[in-house]
Amino acid sequence: MDYKGKYKIFDPGLIKTYPVSERGNKVSRENLIEPKEVLDDSTVYKFKDYENIKKIAEKIVSSRSSGKPVILFTGAHLVKNGLSLLLIDLVRRGMVTLVGGNFATAIHDFELSLFGKTSEDVPDALQKGKFGMAFEFNYLNMAVNHGNVLGLGLGESIGRAINDKEFSKEIFKGNGSKGYITEFMYPEISVASNCYLKNAPFTVHASMGTDVVDQHHTFDGCSKGACSARDFLIFVEEVSKLSNGGVYINIGSAVTGAEVLLKAVSMCANSGKKPGGVIFADFDLRPKSGTATANEESFYYYFRDQKSITTRIPEAFNCDGYYIEGNIKETFRSLYKEVITMAG
Numbered sequence: 035m036d037y038k039g040k041y042k043i044f045d046p047g048l049i050k051t052y053p054v055s056e057r058g059n060k061v062s063r064e065n066l067i068e069p070k071e072v073l074d075d076s077t078v079y080k081f082k083d084y085e086n087i088k089k090i091a092e093k094i095v096s097s098r099s100s101g102k103p104v105i106l107f108t109g110a111h112l113v114k115n116g117l118s119l120l121l122i123d124l125v126r127r128g129m130v131t132l133v134g135g136n137f138a139t140a141i142h143d144f145e146l147s148l149f150g151k152t153s154e155d156v157p158d159a160l161q162k163g164k165f166g167m168a169f170e171f172n173y174l175n176m177a178v179n180h181g182n183v184l185g186l187g188l189g190e191s192i193g194r195a196i197n198d199k200e201f202s203k204e205i206f207k208g209n210g211s212k213g214y215i216t217e218f219m220y221p222e223i224s225v226a227s228n229c230y231l232k233n234a235p236f237t238v239h240a241s242m243g244t245d246v247v248d249q250h251h252t253f254d255g256c257s258k259g260a261c262s263a264r265d266f267l268i269f270v271e272e273v274s275k276l277s278n279g280g281v282y283i284n285i286g287s288a289v290t291g292a293e294v295l296l297k298a299v300s301m302c303a304n305s306g307k308k309p310g311g312v313i314f315a316d317f318d319l320r321p322k323s324g325t326a327t328a329n330e331e332s333f334y335y336y337f338r339d340q341k342s343i344t345t346r347i348p349e350a351f352n353c354d355g356y357y358i359e360g361n362i363k364e365t366f367r368s369l370y371k372e373v374i375t376m377a378g
Contacts, residue, residue, distance in 0.1 A: 035254055046251040053213050054168035058158065059151035063220060066116045066146075069123045069374075072367050079368050081360040086315075090356060091372035093313045094129060094281050098377075102280040103131045103272055107291035110138035113225070114153050115363055118143065120370040122228045129373055132272040133189075133229055136290045137240040137262075140192055140226065141247065144174050147196055147224035149215050166246025169214050175252035176205040178261050182254075187268055188238040188261035193230025196221045235272065237265035239294050266294060273298040279311035283369075284343050285362060286318055292338035299347055312353045316343040317365050322357050 037043050078084075094104050112118065124130045145152040148170060159165040174192070180201065181191025194201045196218050206216040221227045229236035240262040242248065242255050273295065276282065284291040299309060316339045323332075323340045340357055348355030358365050 035256065046249070046253065049167065049250060050163075051167050051169035051172075051250070052164065054145075054149060054170040054215065055213075057151075057164075057168050058155045060153040060155060061114055061116065061142075061146075061151065063146065063150040063223065066119050066223060067363075067367070069120055069370070072120060072371050073374060075367075075371075079360075079364040081358075081364055081368075083356070083358045083360065083365075084368065086356045086358060087365065087368050088372055089354075090281065090283070090313055090315050090358075091369055091376055094373050095376045097280045098129055098131075100279070102278060103275045104129060104281045104283070105132045105134065105269075105272055105276075106130050106283045106285065107134040107287055107295070108139055108284075109136060109286035109288075109291070110142050111286045112362060112366065113139060113142040113146070117362065117366050118146070118225050119223060120366065122223070122225055124370065124373065125225070125228050125232050125234050127374075127377070128232075129377065130234065132235045132237065132269065133225055134237045134239060134265075134269055134291065134294065136287065137188075137238055137245040137247070137258075140189065140238045141171075141174065141245060143225045144192060147218050147221050147227060148173070150220045150223075166249050169212075171247045172250050172252040173205045175247050175250055175254065175257075177201075179252065179254050179257045180204045182257035182260050185264075186261060187235070187264040188240060188258070189226055189236030189265055190230065191261055192226040192238070193224075193236060196224055196227040197230055235265075235268045237269045238262055239266060239269070239290050266298075269294060270298040270301050273309070274302045274305070274307040276309040276312045277302070277307045280309075282312060282314045282343070284314075284316045284339055285366060288318065288337055288339050292316075292342040296338075296342045296347065299351075303351075309347070309351045309353060312348075312351070313356065314343050314348050314353060315356045315358060316340060317358045317360075317362055317369075319361060320359070322359050 142152045177195035344355035344357045
């Protein structure tokens with residue numbers, strides 16, 4: 035990026051990288067939870083909101099049988115906790131029509147598809163000046179940069195990079211002789227890839243300076259912003275289809291998932307497409323806030339997910355809002371199993 039202002043800026047060319055194959059990781063392909071493992075598991079998790087899980091699952095199945103959207107927005111921890119194969123199975127079965135996430139979600143998904151591992155040891159890497167400095171992060175930047183040239187959304191750029199050989203050449207070229215990975219070793223375990231193949235949008239809602247890819251010399255804020263802006267409009271278009279029913283699920287995104295939904299709903303209401311007959315559901319670890327989200331003196335007021343997704347939006351449009359409190363390794367597994375069981 036060019037800068038012509040009056041301040042000094044940091045030169046990313048000073049950054050030293052290393053092959054990602056040398057990095058320690060906390061999650062690998064073997065840690066991912068297989069759909070069959072969940073469906074064959076007789077364990078019934080005893081969290082307090084289980085009955086609402088059944089209501090949400092029933093609404094998902096009925097919505098898809100009648101062609102209504104099911105939108106799932108997730109923070110990075112669904113992928114980091116090994117649950118992405120369950121989400122992929124829902125996408126493949128047509129039970130989820132759009133997957134949204136922040137850029138961290140895309141990064142972990144990209145890493146798993148590239149070399150089957152993710153979630154580096156941050157404390158160890160940080161003190162060595164290596165956090166986020168694996169060279170292969172440049173591939174993600176280059177995918178977004180090339181996607182912007184083609185006028186694509188950010189999630190579509192990633193999906194196409196994994197599945198389109200000509201696109202892949204643009205991001206891998208010239209690096210094979212330097213010890214870097216130059217092919218996607220596990221494309222089948224990527225959410226972005228499976229969404230692309232299923233024609234279900236994978237939208238990435240990014241900000242600047244929040245992601246490890248922003249540390250590299252290939253980072254182009256113009257490309258990242260433009261591609262993510264296109265994804266936002268794709269997301270709004272899908273939200274506009276909730277005017278006749280459907281489901282919106284937010285999993286572990288305390289800010290982004292709630293905020294993009296709030297703006298999307300406002301745009302849809304303004305253009306005559308208010309949500310109606312929708313279940314809005316929020317999954318997270320924090321205790322349920324009750325009425326505290328209306329009290330500016332309470333810290334709950336500042337957690338956007340419970341306030342917007344389970345309260346403000348449902349109340350504004352006479353819809354149902356549920357908060358599912360618990361570890362997503364239990365709550366999302368349970369939702370997945372209920373959906374598959376009900377769908378037959």
